[in-house]
Amino acid sequence: FAGGVESLDYEVIENYAYREEQAQRSKFWVPYYVMLKWLFSLLIGVGTGLAAIFINLAVENFSGWKYAATFAIIQHSYFVGFFVYIVFNLALVFSSVYIVTNFAPAAAGSGIPEIKGYLNGVDTHGILLFRTLVGKIFGSIGSVGGGLALGKEGPLVHTGACIASLLGQGGSAKYHLSSRWVRIFESDRDRRDLVTCGCAAGVAAAFRAPVGGVLFALEEVTSWWRSHLMWRVFFTSAVVAVVVRSAMNWCKSGKCGHFGSGGFIIWDISGGQEDYSYQELLPMAIIGVIGGLLGALFNQLTLYITKWRRTYLHKKGKRVKFYCSKDNEYNDLATIFFNTQDDAIRNLFSAKTFHEYSAQSLITFLVMFYSLAVVTFGTAVPAGQFVPGIMIGSTYGRLVGMFVVKFYKKLNVEEGTYALLGAASFLGGSMRMTVSLCVIMVEITNNLKLLPLIMLVLLISKAVGDFFNEGLYEVQAQLRGIPLLDSRPKQVMRNMSAKDACKNQKVVSLPRVSRIVDIISVLRSNKHNGFPVVDRGQNGESLVIGLILRSHLLVLLQSKVDFQNSPFPCGPGILNRHNTSDFVKPASSKGKSIDDIHLTEDELGLYLDLAPFLNPSPYIVPEDMSLAKVYNLFRQLGLRHIFVVPRPSHVVGLITRQDLLLEE
Amino acid sequence: FAGGVESLDYEVIENYAYREEQAQRSKFWVPYYVMLKWLFSLLIGVGTGLAAIFINLAVENFSGWKYAATFAIIQHSYFVGFFVYIVFNLALVFSSVYIVTNFAPAAAGSGIPEIKGYLNGVDTHGILLFRTLVGKIFGSIGSVGGGLALGKEGPLVHTGACIASLLGQGGSAKYHLSSRWVRIFESDRDRRDLVTCGCAAGVAAAFRAPVGGVLFALEEVTSWWRSHLMWRVFFTSAVVAVVVRSAMNWCKSGKCGHFGSGGFIIWDISGGQEDYSYQELLPMAIIGVIGGLLGALFNQLTLYITKWRRTYLHKKGKRVKFYCSKDNEYNDLATIFFNTQDDAIRNLFSAKTFHEYSAQSLITFLVMFYSLAVVTFGTAVPAGQFVPGIMIGSTYGRLVGMFVVKFYKKLNVEEGTYALLGAASFLGGSMRMTVSLCVIMVEITNNLKLLPLIMLVLLISKAVGDFFNEGLYEVQAQLRGIPLLDSRPKQVMRNMSAKDACKNQKVVSLPRVSRIVDIISVLRSNKHNGFPVVDRGQNGESLVIGLILRSHLLVLLQSKVDFQNSPFPCGPGILNRHNTSDFVKPASSKGKSIDDIHLTEDELGLYLDLAPFLNPSPYIVPEDMSLAKVYNLFRQLGLRHIFVVPRPSHVVGLITRQDLLLEE
Ligand SMILES: Nc1ncnc2c1ncn2[C@@H]1O[C@H](COP(=O)(O)OP(=O)(O)OP(=O)(O)O)[C@@H](O)[C@H]1O
Ligand SMILES: Nc1ncnc2c1ncn2[C@@H]1O[C@H](COP(=O)(O)OP(=O)(O)OP(=O)(O)O)[C@@H](O)[C@H]1O
Ligand SMILES: [Mg+2]
Ligand SMILES: [Mg+2]
Structure with missing residues (x-):
């Protein structure tokens, strides 16, 4: 992955320390926790x-x-x-x-x-x-x-x-x-x-x-x-x-200074159009299509701009950011001078205001604001896309509304309603949200009657947008090197097995009791974050006893208290010198690195028994399971590592629903 | 489980037939399917x-x-x-x-x-x-x-x-x-x-x-x-x-006969109370508590009644049902003669109708209707609990509202709003729904402003109800012998391992090529629905090659086309005589039974190679994984069988996020 990005460990690591803490919990722990x-x-x-x-x-x-x-x-x-x-x-x-x-x-x-x-x-x-x-x-x-x-x-x-x-x-x-x-x-x-x-x-x-x-x-x-x-x-x-x-x-009560209404978006259009005729469905569908197209275009343009800006920034340093932010001043200059955006939107959504805007000024505004929104996107400031999206959408929505008023003269059409639908369509076409967007639109406009119309518009705009590219957040995540896993496996995975996915791997594993110097050299030789730990069973056969995380190894190497002289397992009755919080990753995500570890020559010759610290039961899959199934397992349980293992020699037991219906 | 209840197979069984169908799919298949x-x-x-x-x-x-x-x-x-x-x-x-x-x-x-x-x-x-x-x-x-x-x-x-x-x-x-x-x-x-x-x-x-x-x-x-x-x-x-x-x-337009409004519940109380003062929160919280108590009581009473009725029914046959349904006539007689329930609720929710009902008549109605709802529950008719719940809840809600009007004289209190909150509280206390109930209440009353109040009431009533028992549907599911798996593992499972869950099991498995007579005797000797299939590897060691379902075995035994004379594997190049739809379980859920299979003496001596029909990669867990983890796997992926296997001898590969980020 790109630098600075690392997987999270959602799995519960049931090592000695964890199990001891579980056992020591008083009966008040659960109520306290809840x-x-x-x-x-x-x-x-x-x-x-x-x-x-x-x-x-x-x-x-x-x-x-x-x-x-x-x-x-x-x-x-x-x-x-x-x-x-x-x-x-x-x-x-x-x-x-x-x-x-x-x-x-x-x-x-x-x-x-x-x-x-x-x-x-x-x-x-x-x-x-x-x-x-x-x-x-x-x-x-x-x-x-x-x-x-x-x-x-x-x-x-x-x-x-x-x-x-x-x-x-x-x-x-x-x-x-x-x-x-x-x-x-x-x-x-x-x-x-x-x-x-x-x-x-x-x-x-x-x-x-x-x-x-x-x-x-x-x-x-x-x-x-x-x-x-x-x-x-x-x-x-x-x-x-x-x-x-x-x-x-x-x-x-006026205690909040200028513009004290708090500025929370609430566009109450409950006075607006309550009903709609079937003829109106066509222009509404058109709004959906426009939303899908403009939204997809927005995603694509912001993608290009961000890429371009990134290479440019690379050369010229910070100056570009200043340039861009200066550029955006045109926004206010050209359009709504002293208004906050919330007020502008309130005007666009307003009912009972036929022809308050001329078509020409709306189109000018649309083109300018769209370009500005694209350019502003991805500058070095905290930036949300909801309000610009609503601005853009409601502008063309209102345009369509004006056209409808002209065309179907007899209908009781409200341009404000069309503006709202336009806003929904643009957000749907760009962010590809559905149910949540629909509910948000209803909650901010405080008008439940429009729900089916918003739904219709969203269905269309999302479908149109999906035809061209992915949603805004997915595109952006990709750009920033955040490897999102989609909820469905890719089609090719159906024809691949788990073994295929790790065909060229030479698995790096550690023995249960390792020499410190060996551990260090393993950690230095690669960047893997998890290592299988292998032991010998009673009959001398090899057995995988668990997975140890790089971060845990680094904690152990730094604390040094667990180093031992003998190359033999320390036995089950050892004193537990750690509690789980020692192993907690700092929230800053940049944990320890192998370069932070400084050990003397003597310490390098010592041994470390990994058994108390490893995750004794990582999830395993047989090697010929299809990758699609592995993907589901990984994705739905939020895993970080899965072991691909050979077929088992026998089945110890079968667990079905009945076995999981224990009474407490 | 109780009779007539059986697990579903949500897992994709990647056997030969499935893989062949996947391979044969034209490129139009995916669009067609979508x-x-x-x-x-x-x-x-x-x-x-x-x-x-x-x-x-x-x-x-x-x-x-x-x-x-x-x-x-x-x-x-x-x-x-x-x-x-x-x-x-x-x-x-x-x-x-x-x-x-x-x-x-x-x-x-x-x-x-x-x-x-x-x-x-x-x-x-x-x-x-x-x-x-x-x-x-x-x-x-x-x-x-x-x-x-x-x-x-x-x-x-x-x-x-x-x-x-x-x-x-x-x-x-x-x-x-x-x-x-x-x-x-x-x-x-x-x-x-x-x-x-x-x-x-x-x-x-x-x-x-x-x-x-x-x-x-x-x-x-x-x-x-x-x-x-x-x-x-x-x-x-x-x-x-x-x-x-x-x-x-x-x-x-009047084409629907009597009462042609269609009778869909919509209680528009948008004319009612829009705002509330902080003093009112106390009575509202009380409504929540009452809802929790009455709801939990409702669940408990219906549980007892259903149990009692079941034993009684067992003795007297169908008469009880008639008795109960006659009994319920009191409902209409005693209360709202000619109204449908929808209309009654509309009246209870109505705003601007102070003291339309006397407290006495409301209490009488509450007691009678509550008893009737409890008695009716679980009779042999299709029965929903939403509308009775709303009736009960809005009755006591209105009672509290009347009290509030009396007590805080100056407030702009609407009894209809209290009735609505009462309805929400009873449904929350009985069914323990939260977000969905809240949204439903808002949608049927068409009033978004009440959302925070409904939320408050639901929070309280659910918490109070949860203190006493489980939700109505869970209680009923238990009664009907439907073994629901909760979304969280039980606390005891944390200290158990997978092996503990199947401690007393003697796993019944089948060899890859089995004699028909052996298969029949295995199927007759137990009621298990899945069997591990074991084969010998190249070096003679035993290998688990998959899981075969009882239902699939029965299909194979009935169709007979796969029977073979030799006790050896049929090889990979066999003609596939089945397609996946042959194995589809009929929707009636009562699939074939072993007693439906009739085979001649000759056929019993033949062999069947199970390899093409089994699920080659069921999910496996190592034997010392904690049962809580196994539970999560089972529940979140919707499995039916999990194999508990010994620790693997080595790791073939490690799958991490990076390996799953394939490009298509
Ligand atoms: N112990 C190991 N032996 C061999 N290959 C490994 C081992 N651990 C990981 N790999 C492989 O190396 C690659 C990168 O591994 P790494 O542990 O960095 O995981 P990742 O997917 O980058 O996620 P993260 O680093 O955030 O945990 C993956 O393709 C993985 O299959
Ligand atoms: N092949 C088998 N060998 C040994 N024990 C088994 C086998 N299959 C299932 N069992 C055990 O027998 C019990 C009942 O198994 P069964 O297959 O009927 O599953 P179930 O939980 O009843 O679900 P369903 O029958 O709906 O699939 C379970 O406790 C299970 O662990
Ligand atoms: Mg990595
Ligand atoms: Mg069963």
């Missing part, structure tokens, strides 16, 4: 809600100040006002670029592809750090406040995930905030659940759409899902909704 | 929508006739009118009981536990037959039209599942409707996806809640879920919504 899980869900909800409020208020207030200042100056001189406006915006955007490039590089972009990768099983370096969280929050305030053609929704999802992950570690390890008693969510597995909650919370906060948040996490982001997790995710979203609602009530 | 899948989703939607409309119209029309007739007669004689009314209801209920007991026994009850079991991996005999479908439709018309304390929602889910399954087989095999070219959904795996669509369609049709349908299928019913299935399920639900909407438009 309580803590729910407490954390609550805290994630509150934290994400507060972060969203903070970002929104900051953006709204900056816009307010900007407006007030420009307005005051413009009375005296048109030119100075314009100049101040530009300077204000540039300052905001540059501060965002500065924060991200110098302080939190992982905060650039939307963050959703990375989170998606995380929940699919690959960790990108640094995405869930405290500094990333801070960079994301302040960076998106700068970039959105500075009027770029991007939104704060994607960044909010990332923010939610960061908050969840930091809570799970009991605070940031680096800034010494971590407290011991809450650190029981140490495995990647537990952290995954928290991050899922965080994701849903982010969407719930961004759109004030709690159900949409749950569905987004479910459909778009996670790769594994259990129904009891749904309940917790749902709770988190509900908490976010309540927090945001309270804050907005509080702001109504 | 097209057919979507076509079927469409048909399922249309079919379920039409079934729902039919049931609703029939029920509404029966109620209408009943009303008209009684009203006409009552002008002359009060007593005769009353008598006619009773006779009318009894006739409907008896016809329902008659249909179910004599024609389609699998149509009794709600059907949701059985469907849930089906999607969890166990097939109950006869639940997806054509006769069950017919029985369900006409049975629920009789029982709901006859005024029993039950609804048509659960039955609609079952109806949708039946339609889906029948479509998947290309019609009912028994009634010779099956056509060859559509029968490509023959594996249990494909049928599972269709049934999931059917489920969602049922809910979507019952409540006109397409998103709720998708979520119901996702949260409550299925045990496996892939995100690309979500898209198809969503499509099906959308189709249902459109079909139902069109039919209702058509009915508005």
Whole structure:
């Protein structure tokens, strides 16, 4: 994989330390654990809600100040006002670029592809750090406040995930905030659940759409899902909704400064068109097709631009970023001067406003904004694609609506409704979300009656888009070198066996009791992250006794307490000198490296018995299982290593449903 | 397991026949298959929508006739009118009981536990037959039209599942409707996806809640879920919504007879309370607690009653059923004479009607209806628990609302809103649904603003209910002997190994080339459904070469074409005399039995080479893997058999994420 990307260990490693901890647990452990899980869900909800409020208020207030200042100056001189406006915006955007490039590089972009990768099983370096969280929050305030053609929704999802992950570690390890008693969510597995909650919370906060948040996490982001997790995710979203609602009530009293309404997107079009005739289905289908085409084109263009920018950046350093962000100022200049994007969208969706926009100005706006959105995408600022997508979509949607009004004169057609459908179609054509997008659209417009129409448009735009390329997040993940595993195996895998997939491998394994120097040389000679451990059975035959992870080996080599003089197994009754938390991977994902290990000549000659530390039962598959089946196993259980083994000589037992129906 | 319940085979059996069919597929096969899948989703939607409309119209029309007739007669004689009314209801209920007991026994009850079991991996005999479908439709018309304390929602889910399954087989095999070219959904795996669509369609049709349908299928019913299935399920639900909407438009023109509004539940309370103060949260939480308590009590009482009835039935035969159904007539008599339940609920939810009901009459109604619902539950008629649950819940919800109005005098409180929350709390306390219930409530009331309140109430009622017992469907599934596997392994499994789970087993296996008489004796000597097949390797060591299913062995024994004279393997180049459809299990689930096989003495002496027919790569686990891990494997991949094998002697290869990132 690309640098900085590494798989996560979702598997429970049932080594001595783990089993001992399990055995030592008091009977209060389970209730405590459950309580803590729910407490954390609550805290994630509150934290994400507060972060969203903070970002929104900051953006709204900056816009307010900007407006007030420009307005005051413009009375005296048109030119100075314009100049101040530009300077204000540039300052905001540059501060965002500065924060991200110098302080939190992982905060650039939307963050959703990375989170998606995380929940699919690959960790990108640094995405869930405290500094990333801070960079994301302040960076998106700068970039959105500075009027770029991007939104704060994607960044909010990332923010939610960061908050969840930091809570799970009991605070940031680096800034010494971590407290011991809450650190029981140490495995990647537990952290995954928290991050899922965080994701849903982010969407719930961004759109004030709690159900949409749950569905987004479910459909778009996670790769594994259990129904009891749904309940917790749902709770988190509900908490976010309540927090945001309270804050907005509080702001109504005017305590929040300029533009104090909080700026949460809610486009209430409930006064609009409630019913539709069958004739209208054709233009609506056309909107779907347009959405699919423009969405697919958007994905493709952003792909090219990002690639081009990457090679260019490589040569010229940071200058390009500044160039791009300056470029985007045209956005505001050319279109809606003092409006925030939320207000612009509110106007586009508005009902009862026939011909408020001329077709010409809409087309101009569409072309300009589309280009700007493409160019802005992938700059070094936190950037969401929801709001630009909604802007683009609602513009051509409104265009179609105007055409329909002209054409079918007698119908009770509302252009605002068409704008909404356009927005849905563009998001569907670009992000390829379905159920979650549909629910989000319904929740932000507060109009259930349009559901079948939104569904229709989404069906079409997604199908059209899928014909051309993959969804935006998949394309972006690929670009960033995040190797996502799709939910279905590829067709070729059906005709391959597991053995075919590892045909050219020379398996590197370790004996149970290894000399330190041998271990070091194995670790140096390759980059593999897991090694089978082989032992001799009672009759001298060789036996695979488990899998040891590179990271665990490095921990053992560094701590040195387990080194022994004799080359023989240490026996089962050894004192356990480690607890599981010693082996926990730091959240920064850059764990120890073999170069950090410094051993004396004497120590190199000692031995290490690996048996207490290995994973005694990794998943195994027979060598002629088809790769498609192996893929399903790997994907659905979220594994990191699978052993391909020869056919067994006999079957010890058969497990069926009956054997798993134990009573507790 | 109990009689008539059997596991499903979700695994792909990669035997010769399968591989040959895969190889022979033209390049048009994949597009054809995809097209057919979507076509079927469409048909399922249309079919379920039409079934729902039919049931609703029939029920509404029966109620209408009943009303008209009684009203006409009552002008002359009060007593005769009353008598006619009773006779009318009894006739409907008896016809329902008659249909179910004599024609389609699998149509009794709600059907949701059985469907849930089906999607969890166990097939109950006869639940997806054509006769069950017919029985369900006409049975629920009789029982709901006859005024029993039950609804048509659960039955609609079952109806949708039946339609889906029948479509998947290309019609009912028994009634010779099956056509060859559509029968490509023959594996249990494909049928599972269709049934999931059917489920969602049922809910979507019952409540006109397409998103709720998708979520119901996702949260409550299925045990496996892939995100690309979500898209198809969503499509099906959308189709249902459109079909139902069109039919209702058509009915508005008065072509549908009495009560022609179609009778789909839509309780529009959008005129009601939009906002709430924090003081109101306490009474709302109390509603949640009441819901949890009454719901848990409901589950417990229905459990006892069903148990009691079962033993009683055992002695007295069918009479009990008649008795029970007569008993339920009190429902209508005592409460809402001529109203359908939908109308009663509409009244309870209605806003702006302070003190329309006296507290006393509500309490009386609550007690009576609760008892009736408990008694009716589990009679031999198709019965849904949604509508009774909503009735019960909204009654006590309204009671609390009346109390709140009295107590906090100044607030703008609507009793209808409290009724709605009560309904949500009872359903949450009894069925323990969360996200899906929430969305369904929002969709049927058409009021998004209440979402946080519904969430709060559901959180509390589910938590309270969970404290006492399991959800209604789980309790019922247990009663009916459907062994559902929970999504999490039991705690004890963490300390057990795979070997422990099959400690007392003497594995029954077959040699690769077996004598017919040996096969027969193995099949007769036990009831196992799968057998490991063992062969000798090149050096004479024994090798497990796969798993053969009992059902496949029976097919082979019956067809006889593969019998051979020599006791040696038939070689790889054999002519394949079977295609996969020969091995397809009939949907009736009662496959062949060993007693159906009749062989001559000569044939018994012949041999059969099992190699071409077995599953060459069943999933295997090493014997000391913890049972919790085995459970996860079994549950998440939907398996039927897992081989527990000794530790491997060496590792042939290691598969990691990198090896699965093939380009196509
Ligand atoms: N012990 C080993 N012996 C031989 N080949 C191995 C061994 N471990 C891994 N490989 C192979 O080397 C390649 C890279 O292995 P690696 O362990 O880096 O996994 P990965 O897919 O890169 O995921 P990650 O490094 O994030 O865990 C894979 O093709 C894998 O099959
Ligand atoms: N070939 C076999 N040899 C020994 N024991 C077996 C064999 N097959 C199954 N068993 C054991 O017998 C019991 C019942 O097996 P059976 O095959 O009937 O499975 P089941 O759990 O009842 O599910 P189903 O019958 O629906 O497939 C289980 O405990 C299983 O472990
Ligand atoms: Mg690697
Ligand atoms: Mg059995």
